[in-house]
Amino acid sequence: MAKKKTTNKTKAKKRFSAPKFLNDERTKFLFGITFSLLTIYIGLAFVSFFFTGGADQSKLDIKWLELITDSKVRVENWTGKTGAYISNLFINKGFGIASFSFLYLLVVVSLRFWSVKIQSLRKTILYTLLFSIWFSVLMSFFFVKSTSHSFLFLGGVHGFFISEWLISLIGNVGTLFLIVLSLLTLITFAFQNSVTVIKKFFSKKPKTTSTDNEEIIENKPVDNSAEEEIDSFNTIIEEQVLENPELILGTEGYPTNEIILNEEVPVVEEAKSDTDTDDLELKIETVKISEESVSIKHTPMEDFDPTLDLSNYKYPTLDLLEDHHLHNSEVSKEELESNKIKIVDTLRNYKIEITQIKATIGPTVTLYEIVPAPGVRISKIKNLEDDIALSLAALGIRIIAPIPGRGTIGIEVPNRTPEIVSMKNIIASKKFQESKYALPVAMGKTISNETYTLDLAKMPHLLVAGATGQGKSVGLNAIITSLLYKKHPSQLKFVLIDPKKVELNIYSTIEKHFLAKLPEEEEAIITDIHKVIATLNSLCVEMDARYDLLKKAHARNIIEYNKKFVTRKLNPENGHRYLPYIVVIIDEFADLIMTAGKEVETPIARIAQLARAIGIHMIIATQRPSTNIITGVIKANFPARIAFKVASMIDSRTILDSPGANQLIGRGDMLISVGSDLVRVQCAFVDTPEVEMLTEYIQKQQAYPTALMLPEFVAETSENTADIDLQKRDALFEEAARLVVGSQQGSTSAIQRRFSIGYNRAGRIVDQLEAAGIVGPFEGSKARQVLVQDEYSLEKLLSDVLQ
């Protein structure tokens, strides 16, 4: 069934493809010139009609044949009788001055021949027609009386009749309403953002103006009480400045209610505390990293353009995602002060004096950086983790002693109400939009409110662990979402493995755009363990094949290879093809290891070791980061790791090689370890309905006929070919043998396709062909060698076998 559909589609596609001669550069050039001149000619004729139409009117009333054959008939129109006839036909007998819109259509067609595409042809024709109809009715409705004595019908005959009919039907008011309504309908469908613009226009005044480079994602009403609080705080600080002129103070250290995406310029602001309980000042450092929201730009490629097959593909827009930060509340000054006092007091109880304390407010945690008095042992503070946690009555306190490169000790204290970091803001951030990464992933925000992005291509593989319900699935969705926002379907394919069956199923709708699967598989999302093994092995075959291609092309990695291919230095006839990145995502890796053990571990380790250069990257996620799941082999090959909250310190050590993940607070709070860096990041939140909107947006667009087909993998059967009993051969054995010898190709997939049979049966037939000496043994990514050269030898061999 599926196959039939596909072939029908392909046929349909073929029917509409342009004739070959139109692709010839010379034909295009000539057509381009012809259409351009035609546009100018008709344009002149139309313009001239306004000046000469009156004089020509009587001559244009005779029959067309008479008009052109009788050379005595002369017209005033600058473009002669043809021009006069065409303009009369379009303007007076057709759509009036709306006929000028047909010139736009001609311009679009001419530019097409010059390889300049400003709009799709279908849309241009549709909109031109609709506009002409609408405008001619409008013109007739308003001007029919004022121009009744002129030779010129501003709305043309078409407009005249329709407007007269409408007026008789629904009266003047009804016709006017209909004209306005049809205009709005036209605008709504012609321009994607029209509804938002109209809504904005009618909505209340925006709170802040935006400049060219700044766009405010969300305007939240300002809470007056917060303003008052800041005002009174400012007064205190001003007084203190007078008393102590050396103190550098800032008054804008507290987050404002609005989220403005600006350029990332860290603004360090400090404020002096006004507490009686302690004279130690608390410097509050708010690194205001806000991101400039930039419009999503995607420049087309030169030379060979791999995106050409789906050249109309539109990258997802930001409005598909939601703003979750509306529910966020900020960390109050009281909260900061009380935490500071508790930290200082607890340390003092253990006779630890500190000379300075500074707070940096992050989305989920606030980092208190302390400088201990000289002579205090760092390990002593480190050991007080539990005591500080007790005194602050907070979970998830983490002590970083010392903070590398800063000469301070960090105490991370969770905020009373953690902030939700919206995926929308992270995707809109300048840092992500302008990243030049091959596979850019926007993960969330760091403690200093910076957008945290990483390049999956450089990782080159990622291990994700976290106890259940701590944000792993949201994290995987964030990774996939960021890639979908940045990559064209021709550049990236996902292989999704989901033993839980429900987590990644949401992406099944974009199969033909972004997924890869085994040939003849119904579902692209792999849930069955046997298919997981076949898929991983098939990826190994693809990996070997890609290495062969790289070798042939003298390229060291996929970037060099694709560059050569795009600049047409590699001939597709020699097997070269544009190589999309393949991102393999395995959810619930523990399940796989428990059920299949070495069978999955071996191909995963192979891919992890070798696939970096050829663009296959893996992300494996697990709930149980125990050593029997994340084995030494896996760990050694997955240098980049993400840990959400885990149950124990041992789990944290297994995943990160250090404790810390057990002290996270959950809900997307995570530690990312890349190389020697360990960064605490609040994962961006993307909800399932948002992902659904995104996949629906992609799914609605033109797609490839199928998902990307991975190479077939024929499992090395334990059955020795010598044991195969050819007397019990398959019913299709002879036909398959003739097919293989006829085409001189020993491929299982060819047999599958030709006889419309399953993969397993085709595999068995190939084994029997090998046993009969018709094809050679399995050779990995290469097709099997055909050992029988011609049909005569085959018939002879078959008659021997059949006896």
Ligand SMILES: Nc1ncnc2c1ncn2[C@@H]1O[C@H](COP(=O)(O)OP(=O)(O)OP(=O)(O)O)[C@@H](O)[C@H]1O
């Ligand atoms: N980044 C985040 N920001 C805010 N809330 C989050 C975030 N990530 C997860 N959550 C909250 O935690 C809940 C559980 O998250 P998620 O489904 O990702 O957990 P999980 O680790 O995948 O669980 P499981 O392993 O059982 O599938 C979400 O429904 C959401 O409410």
